[in-house]
Amino acid sequence: MLNLNVNPCKMCMPMGAISALWGVKGCMPMLHGSQGCATYIRRHMSTHYSEPIDIASSSLTEEGTVFGGEANLLKGLKNMIELYNPEVIGVCTTCLAETIGEDVGAIVKKFYEQNSTVKVINVASPGYGGTQNEGWFVAIRSILEQMEPNKQPNGKINIITPMISPADTRWLKSFLKEMGIDYILLPDISDNLDGATEKHYERLKTDGTSITDIAAMAGAKLTIEFSEFTDEKNSPAEYLKETYGVPYVKLSLPSGASGMDKLISVLTEAGGAPSDEIKKARGRYIDAMIDSHKHSAQARVAVFGDPDFVVAMVWLCCENGALPVLAATGSISPKLKEMLANETEDCRKFHFAEEIRVLDDSDFSAIEKGCVELGANLLIGSSDGRRISRKLNIPLIRCAFPIHDYIGGQRTRILGFDGSLCILDQAANAMMEKTEGSFREELHEKFYKPQTAKKAADKTATHPCFGEQACQNARVHLPVAPKCNIQCNYCLRNYDCMNESRPGVTSKILSPAEALERYIKLKANMPSLTVVGIAGPGDALANFDKSAETFRLIREYDQGVTFCIATNGLLLPQYAQELKELDVSHVTVTMNAVDPSIGAKIYKYVQYMGKTYTGIEGAAILLANQLAGIKMLSEAGIMCKVNCVTLKGINDHHIYEVTQMAANLGAFMTNIMQHLPVKGSAFEGLERVTNKEIAVLREQCGANIKQMTHCRQCRSDAAGTLDRDVSIEFRESVPEKPGPEKFRRFAVATQTGAVVDMHFGQADEFYIYESDEKNARFVETRKVIKYCNGPQCENKEERWNSVIHAISDCEAVLAVRIGPTPEKRLKENGISAITTYERVETAVLQAAKEKRRNTHGTA
């Protein structure tokens, strides 16, 4: 937003100023302002560094604000000296002190005159004047401006850094030593903000840059300032040059090979030399860059933080082939865009990326937007990015201040070869983690699922009961399940009623083996048979062993056929998983009520776990299992149809609720059925619900769930289409239909399947192709006994027969070579031989064309 910072990617100037003062030996920092500023900064720093952070406050009050805070400040200074006995006190101003126009310089000067044992430095750091980055440099500059210089030339090199971690500071010191450089580092936070546990805790920090060393910076031979963003107003290096004539070099933070090479070359020029260990470290880094480069190339990085940090990390990304899609800082820094524009150009081109977005004066709402728009998959910055990381599920490398949700902020590394490696390894690992964690699922989702989903959809579309357009498809109900575990008052199970077509009726109970036999026979005569169902005459699950065995046998014979069952649902929770394993894709559950008091009128008894239940109790058990079972089915991806027999005066007012429940449980459709009174059943006298009433019910319930409108209430041994049951007449033989011959077949001798590359006699299998001259289509491979078995081959006749039998439907054999005898014998069988080295498909097409010419020629 324009007028509102939403989720800040920055802190205020006093934060940076205080942090810098922490790197001065024996220094106690103080904030001139209200109490909260000190406390907030202490909390932020102590969480990040895991160190006690004592910052005094002048605790400005209402009175101080109105009449000036001098008295408060002076009292504060005195109290601090009493409590901490510091060598240096750094007084930083705040928004409040600056706004009320406090002349801190004058107050401090006055105090210093009276208390010359303590050096007091004042830093003008209004919160609105910039971010922590600007505060940091302003503090260093103020320290230098307010020191008593020692201009004696000392041959040392001054080192100024932006805010870096104590661990990186420690590295920098040892690196300079390794290069043989005598240096003065300001500030040096390495120990003060990452201290050891010692026997006696020292309240005042005794490490850091001493006042003597700071004074000697005026006599150094060179200043290296690791910032490309400081200007004449806040650059410590420029101040030292202007005031004491110390020359300076400004470098970016030494990350990556490019950053380090620049630094090494500057230090070499200044009299240092890279040790063997440094050269080795460089070699190891390059080696690691290569090891990771393909993982790095997957990274689309959003970098955020202080400008120098951002530049260093963007560079690190670029040299490793990672794409920095977004570089953002909270500081006002128009220069950032300009600097990165050229440096990232090669990287942008390498990735064919349209945009590398650079934002300054930014906040996390803009960064989040950028991450989404640019498809970032890795964040590098402070832990303030954790919210975006969680929200967008993008890993975050925490390596900048502040880190509040991880431990070890003081130990993060980004500098030097090994510091760069820390980042590089984390980035590469984040990419590998992402791939490793998702590639199985992604590829399964992308390539496998659509196929199975299509198969499932096809199965539904071709199931005559589930797919409305599938009436031409046939199904068979195999009556292998005689037993039932409930008694419905409308049902009577009996057999041998050839003329009766309704559920529960069958001519004969089949064993699983007999069922397979019937299926094979039917399938042979009825190619449109796509569905095998078990629908009783009892309950498919009450005879689960029989049902399961039947499915297993048929599946062995036919991989493609769809399996379905019909059940009352009592045992569904028990068997849902096994149905899935048996590849049963469609289940019909008859559920007549979702209220046990209604169910009690429909079911005479329910036999469950060896006990017989009646009345509401029985109905409730049945219902509970139906509900759980249907839910399990839909969760397992099994299509579920709920049948509901409409019984006048009993559940006809309740059908809507049943269908609603079915829909909630994830059923695919419901089938509201007419009750066909069966003589001898309890409901034999029940008045029928009219077709019209059924139609009205179906229309009403259509609001809840898809309705089946084409049910024919089939027998338990029905076979054929819904409209034409052939179960009794299936023995009739169906004449084979002759297919028009427009394809010519060829037998190809090939080893690889790509090129015709075998001798006819050597082939132990032929690839059979067919072609209409436009396309060459692979049919199958056919095994033969090798015709030629070497010089001493015997039983040629047997082998010849094997070959000729295998390829008798082909018009020609395609091989690299063929002997004159076999060629002749093939010809006698109407098969010609073509020798070629072509690609299989090309050879087949050519052969087909040739064949046609020849046929036409002879004709």
Place this chain on the structure above:
Amino acid sequence: MNESVLKERESSICDRRESSRSISCERESVSGAVSQRACVYCGARVVLNPITDAYHIVHGPIGCASYTWDIRGSLTSGEDTFRNSFSTDLRETDIVFGGAKKLTAAIDELMEKAVPSPKLIFVFATCIVGVIGDDIEAVCRLAEKKYGIRVIPVKAPGFSGTKSQGYKLACNAIMNLIRPHAKQPKRFGVNILGDFNLAGEMWIIKGYLEKIGIPVISTITGDSSYKTLIQAPSAMLNIVQCAGSSAYLSELMETEFGIPSLRVSFFGIEDTTASLLRVADFFGKMEISENARKFAAEQTANIMPIIEKYKPHLEGKKAAIFVGGGFKAISLIRQFGELGMEAVVVGTQTGKKEDYEVMSSLVNSNAVILDDANPAELERFMTEKQADILVGGVKERPLAYKLGMAFCDHNHERKHPLAGFEGIENFVKEIHKSINSPVWKYVC
């Protein structure tokens, strides 16, 4: 007293061996003393921040917003608008020419773009806003009129008092919000004041009350929203957990809406049990009182074996307590008592006179009591009294660790509840895990 205590601070420290005089408290921090306190703005911010669907705009330079972004870790069952930081991010030019215009523009922009659309906005004025003379009340008034929503100013310049003053400002802001809804018929039920739903503690307390048959109408401010807050005037009772922040609100509600209040604490077995019974008995309904007794007894029976398991490892250890408010310190003294531990140093940032009196009566005669202590004093007394563990906030944690002392975080940043019976288990385990950790053996 020696170098670690400033003369001016002596009256805020009470060594029970030397005197039983009352402690000097509720005053501004001493300059240069390194107080652990925050400011007026912070007090207001932390109390109002848990209102989940409010847009909390911090009007001022960026620091105040940056350091308090999502500071409380309060949990929400609804919106999470409150977890964002909105700031007018005032710059040098705004300081010179005034920031009111920018604030108006910010509200306009929020109304235009923010999702979900704001129903309630709090505008916090920080230190310099008062100094540069922005009339935020006028800005808020105009915005309310223009958009027909509530835009409530909270004038909380950091220098205008202590953190407690900020609590008061927050209470006033809440009253400002709910006052227009004062005329509601009373309902059977309570408001819970002064819990901020850190690690779901409000949910725990609410669950207890509902279990014993007392409906909760409004929670202030943990997991609250505009809609739930404005129902507060219909409650029959306010129960006040964190008195430091919310006693003032309960007083206002008693005067203006006639809602009586009870002080409660849900830290430790004794306090939790006593609080439940107190609230239950208030309604004079036999059934509820019995429910409460039964429930507390059950829960106590469940928790006792856990305490018994850890107690032998904790008995006789010494604790230092330095927390924000008095109520928590008092509860902690008792809670350590339940574990057979002794509180040897007890301090708070913003305790009140009465709080310190209670503390004095609860601790042994060799304990030290401190108001608004600083690191130097904490260091001195924790070392002198040989504390084994410090209970405090994150600022104090590194000090304890540097002194080789265990630590228990009782502040914003923890991720596990310490309230209720569930919290007791967490508390005991945390104390044990820190105090009996093997790492201390390596400290010389």
